[in-house]
Amino acid sequence: MIRKAEAKDLGKINELLGEVLEIHAKIRPDIFISGTKKYEDEELLKIFEDPESPVFVYEKEGEVLGYVFCQLMKRPHPTNMQDILTLYIDDLCVDEKARGMHIGKALYEYVMDYAKQKGCYNVTLNVWEGNDSARKFYEKVGFGIQKTMMEKII
Numbered sequence: 259m260i261r262k263a264e265a266k267d268l269g270k271i272n273e274l275l276g277e278v279l280e281i282h283a284k285i286r287p288d289i290f291i292s293g294t295k296k297y298e299d300e301e302l303l304k305i306f307e308d309p310e311s312p313v314f315v316y317e318k319e320g321e322v323l324g325y326v327f328c329q330l331m332k333r334p335h336p337t338n339m340q341d342i343l344t345l346y347i348d349d350l351c352v353d354e355k356a357r358g359m360h361i362g363k364a365l366y367e368y369v370m371d372y373a374k375q376k377g378c379y380n381v382t383l384n385v386w387e388g389n390d391s392a393r394k395f396y397e398k399v400g401f402g403i404q405k406t407m408m409e410k411i412i
Contacts, residue, residue: 342379
């Protein structure tokens with residue numbers, strides 16, 4: 259059901275990336291441009307091949323119903339912080355027509371197992387303010403606030 263993304267998944271992943279973009283564009287039209295693409299196909303193919311940026315898809319009966327984009331990040335802080343390996347969830351999306359089928363939870367659990375296998379200390383992600391359904395999902399599976407980024411638009 260869950261596997262690494264492949265070139266054959268480009269069309270569906272682009273469609274799902276578009277769904278996420280439109281959610282963000284509704285929340286923050288001052289930042290996100292509706293109707294655009296996050297990645298060109300060539301960029302996506304490079305990401306799919308990068309071992310430091312795994313992308314996993316949830317497939318059922320030959321159809322991709324969700325994805326999760328990840329990044330392995332090691333941020334050494336030589337003097338004041340622990341040197342840890344983090345798995346960052348850059349993007350997680352479940353097709354609108356498949357929501358409620360626990361696909362997001364399955365992708366989340368897969369990523370958690372993957373992170374443990376890689377020796378990660380933690381898994382992190384960002385949620386845009388106003389994306390209440392995403393925030394509720396992540397809180398439900400156990401995420402808590404690590405730090406808060408604030409802004410003042412000038």
